[in-house]
Amino acid sequence: MISNNYLFSRQAVVDSKMTAKANNLFHLNNMEQEKKDSFLSLLFTDLSIVDAIKHQPIFIAVSIHEVEHLPTPPSSMRFVLFFDAAELRPERDNDRLSELRLDGYQLGLTNFSLKFFGTPFFDYFSFVELSLNKFDMSQVLNVDRHQGLAHKEVWVSHIQSQEQHQEIDAKTHASWFSGDFLSASVPVKGNNVPGYRLILIDLLKRLQDGRSSIRDISATIEKDVTLAYRVLKLTKSVMYHRQFNVHNVQRAIEIIGIKDLIKWVTLAMFSSIDGKPDCLFSMAVNRAAFCNGIAKAMYPKLEGAFLVGLFSYLPSFFDASMDEILHDLPLDESLVSALKYHQGHLGSVLSVAKHYEAGHWEKIPFDELAEQDLSSNQLRQIYIDSLKAAKEIYQI
Known part of the structure; x- marks a missing residue:
């Protein structure tokens, strides 16, 4: 029986020009094995998910044990499955990885190490993720010294600033990038x-x-x-x-x-506003629609949730701190408290939305949401619905 008890969110992966070119999919990773298998299978069968994430490659971190019964992906969807290099055993996993490639999946390595260099096993992997949470900048900038990576697609994740992004792009052959730098406040061209x-x-x-x-x-x-x-x-x-x-x-x-x-x-x-990543507008609209959906479910009479979600991106667009921006804007106190301190009902809604987007499931107060008759399944559906609602706006 397929379980519907799962959560997922997506993060933009961009190229050197900060144009979105893939989705990195977060999913709840502490579920029972049956639910993990079900989540990956449902990616292909749940039309609401397919509609929300299709048209771009999908990066997803998985365990070798989660892909034992994975079906062949639809031809319209391109998946890159990333495996932790520390968990792989060539003698054990060789046949399964070969089957995944034959089924149409592309494979990637996270937690990269040199132990597979020069082996046929390493040839299975066309992508390598270098996370700045695990590697320092000097290690990432030296990636091109490893000849074994010359023909791999390199994805650098958890980039914090646009300066980091620009340096990595200039000094390496990495072509996929993700992280908080996409919403960082930086000076923009034009006035x-x-x-x-x-x-x-x-x-x-x-x-x-x-x-x-x-x-x-x-x-x-x-x-x-x-x-x-x-x-x-x-x-x-x-x-x-x-x-x-x-x-x-x-x-x-x-x-x-x-x-x-x-x-x-x-x-x-x-x-x-020019000079910003093309995905930043869609990220802001997605959050606004998600906040609006959460508020309708938890506090049906609450107003201002869409605006709180949208205004939470003001620093990213106006290149100033939230304190500085709010000092000048004559906003209702409930909006200010929500944006600055995550206080009040609007603040709670914004906090849930931001944790969900980031895949920080452990920070979401599910017990408190349940008291408001909002289950994890309903929250996931609100997220999916918000992606669809936002798409109508940002594709205009």
């Missing part, structure tokens, strides 16, 4: 970021004072031509707004409504 911050501050002030007309608010947005265009495009493209004739920002505000205006303007801003 549109300070302007967007000022527009957001002005807009929030106008909305709070209650005396500004829709014409005044639309004039604030129209200070930036690109932003105005993005707001119009988003409004016309979202499914439940398509029946309206949207010809200017004022009309867009009338359709969106003042209540949701900040949400859509922030989306438009994030999609307009």
Whole structure:
């Protein structure tokens, strides 16, 4: 019997230009053996998962014991299975790895060591992961000195800064990269970021004072031509707004409504800022949709969850600390407490979303969620649904 008790999340893997080119899949790795087998099998049979992660290669860390009954993957999905080199035994695992390759899987090594160099067993593996949690920068930068790696696809994970990414890209043949550097705050090309911050501050002030007309608010947005265009495009493209004739920002505000205006303007801003990884916008929208879904399940009357998820990425887009940004923004105290300290219901929602995204399952208070009638299975489904909802927005 296939178990549905599993969790998974995905992380972007990018190339040298920080364009997303693969998904690194986290999954709950302390389950019973039957559930581990079931999770890997369900990757091919659960259409909701397939829809959420298809179209790009999928990296997934597995144990040799988890792939004993793994089916042949669909032709539309490309899987790279990463095995811990310390756990492999050539005499024991040779036949199984050979079968996986024949079935269409690509294989990779984590926790890399030199013990397999020059052996036929090493030829099974086309990928090598070098994690900066396990190797220091000098070791990673010397990877090209090992001739045995010259023809391997090298993936460097757990990169913390864009400076690290740039140095590794310049000095090695590594071509796959992942880590927190994707959302790190760094100076960007162009001068549109300070302007967007000022527009957001002005807009929030106008909305709070209650005396500004829709014409005044639309004039604030129209200070930036690109932003105005993005707001119009988003409004016309979202499914439940398509029946309206949207010809200017004022009309867009009338359709969106003042209540949701900040949400859509922030989306438009994030999609307009240049010099950022192309996956950063989708990461922000995914989190916003996930927070919104969690809040609906736990606190049906709670407002602001989408905005909290979206605003949690403000430092990544505006290249300033959260404290500095929030000091200037006239936000409701519940939003500020959630963003700065993860306090209150909104803070709890944001905390769960961030831990889930990172695969930090042990930090999620499942007992407390159960008291709110939210099971781990429901949380997984909310995550899948949020990926689909976010895709409708960031593909516009």
